[in-house]
Amino acid sequence: MKVAAYHLPSQVSGCEVETRALGTVTLEVPRITPTLLTEVIGHLQRARERLRKRKGQEIAEILAEVFRRWQDRTDPFRQDAEAALPATTRFSPGMVAHGLDLLCEGYTADAFDELLQGIGDEEALEGFVHLGSQLSRAYGPALITHVLAGNIPGIGLPGLIAATLLGSASLIKTASAEPLFPALWAASVAREDPEIGECLAVLWWSGGRADLEAVAFDRAEVVIAYGSEQTIHELQGRIRCRFLDHGHRVSFGLIGREALARAEGVADRAAYDASLFDQQGCLSPHLFYVEEGGRMSPREFAELMGAAMARWAEQLPPGLLTVEEAATVRRFRAGYEAQELAGKEVALFTSPRGLDWTLIYDADPTFIPSCLHRTVLIKPVADLLEVGGLLRPWRPYLQAAGVAVIPERIGMLAGTLGHAGVNRICPIGRMQAPPLTWHQEGRPLFRDLLRWTDLEV
Incomplete structure (x- = not known):
């Protein structure tokens, strides 16, 4: 089975693709260079200018439909995931199918609405609003770089969803152990709404590529990273923007x-x-x-x-x-x-x-x-x-x-x-099914992504 383990904005051209074999699955991945990554980020940032003008509620309804379609086991993306993930993750086919069902059941329109309420007033993303005794406005990051771990499929999805609801573009670096699910998810979002899909890029490259990390991190306003203590420690020394880490727990x-x-x-x-x-x-x-x-x-x-x-x-x-x-x-x-x-x-x-x-x-x-x-x-x-x-x-x-x-x-x-x-x-019995609004590492993810400006008059 051959499947694309990447997702790029549609206008990115001249991308050379190579293959990686993981068990019985052959993954297609782009050969990443600093020039290509710079081009990808440029497309993401331009696409984001259109996305940020859309209401969070509208985006939430689209994302809810994406996950509703993932619950259908005849959906092509769901079928590709069930066929390929046992090879890339080494989970059994039964575990993969059950895990996907569990993942999708938590991502509903009601869950996204509750997450949006975390802003306090969604209008604050569009202009200054009265919050208490002052006027305040919230700004979502133009670009968020996500560094994912590969221990279970779907890790990092809360951050991706929050970023998309805020109208931010996302550059997603996948793990070598599991580069497939994020790419399939991003492609399914693009199928549902091409404009949102243009704000997502999913790529894999081997860790430690300082030339690529310099581009991915220096152009981002926020980096969200998952990984071991060693991975988090190594990243901290190379990231100068806001860094939200999710290490060993x-x-x-x-x-x-x-x-x-x-x-x-x-x-x-x-x-x-x-x-x-x-x-x-x-x-x-x-x-x-x-x-x-x-x-x-x-x-x-x-x-x-x-x-x-x-x-x-x-x-x-x-x-x-x-x-x-x-x-x-x-x-x-x-x-x-x-x-x-x-x-x-x-x-x-x-x-x-x-x-x-x-x-x-x-x-x-x-x-x-x-x-x-x-x-x-x-x-x-x-x-x-x-x-x-x-x-x-x-x-x-x-x-x-x-x-x-x-x-x-x-x-x-x-x-x-x-x-x-x-x-x-x-x-007990719900430990691995947290609500989308849970405070992972004790932090409110949605509000962690926002930057506020206060106006005193």
Whole structure:
């Protein structure tokens, strides 16, 4: 299968295309030079002058229709994605199809309307408006450069959507591990509205190309980047404009003793969160704290969740591991097997089919990230409020907490988690389906992109 893993404004000409093989898929990508990138940015900026005159509400309706069409499995872009993404991402076909459905369900007209409300007054993008006691006007960036990671398809979409709603042009540098989905999405936007499509460019080039990065970063007003700590650190030294970074983050879950009265359902939802995207996202839970004193012990819950992990491995089969990833999982298991043999209060529940999933009960409550690839730890605590102190060393990296507690306890627990540095608290079973308006890394993305001018008269 051959598919274009790029999207360019229609007026860009003379682009030399080469191919990259990823598994059974051959990707077509342009050969990028500083001259070509400069030409692309020039087209984006000219197209943006037309887009910025359009109402955000009108753009929102178009984007909602784009995602509605993606939900149709007979749509050509959806079919290309389902056919090619298992090869580029190494996720199973079932996981790719389910992940695309989950992705699209959150991008609706209502969600875009709610995001637009984050401006406070959309008219502020068109002229000075009264905000409190002063006149203010908001300006969206002319050009935003997006540097994407390749761990899961759709990463970076909130930033792209926010940029488009603001009438900004977007230059999207894709990851070598997954360069396809952003290109298919941009092409589907262009199909729906060619004028918006002219404001999107999706390109891949190998990391570390200082000549290309100088063009991509120096011409942008904002850079949004996803990646490892090392990637973010390296980019910070080369970017002089506003830089919104999304680096390494960890998530986890908490299960109250009262929730263990419905342990089967909680275990199923927790296993789903840990299985989705093979635990590769920043919202994937590494471990679950289970409160003692419930209908069953935390160790018994671990065994129950192991059975749920096995069921989800049938429904959403895991993808293929590289040799290095498989070795990492084996080493992680071996460390806990050694503790169990040494008499520590540890128990392993593992897939009978090898490395499909790993569930570890460990009585030591210390927060320890897992090695991913559907590897989950269950740790007991006497009281969930104790978890705040256990999280302290990980404060800079905390992202989401999935919770299963009775309503009477959520307020105090949420306060503890918020003080600890958690940015999103949600029910277990919805950890990887955040609303478009969530404050990723604790920041309001939409307002982060705006520049304000105040007029005092």
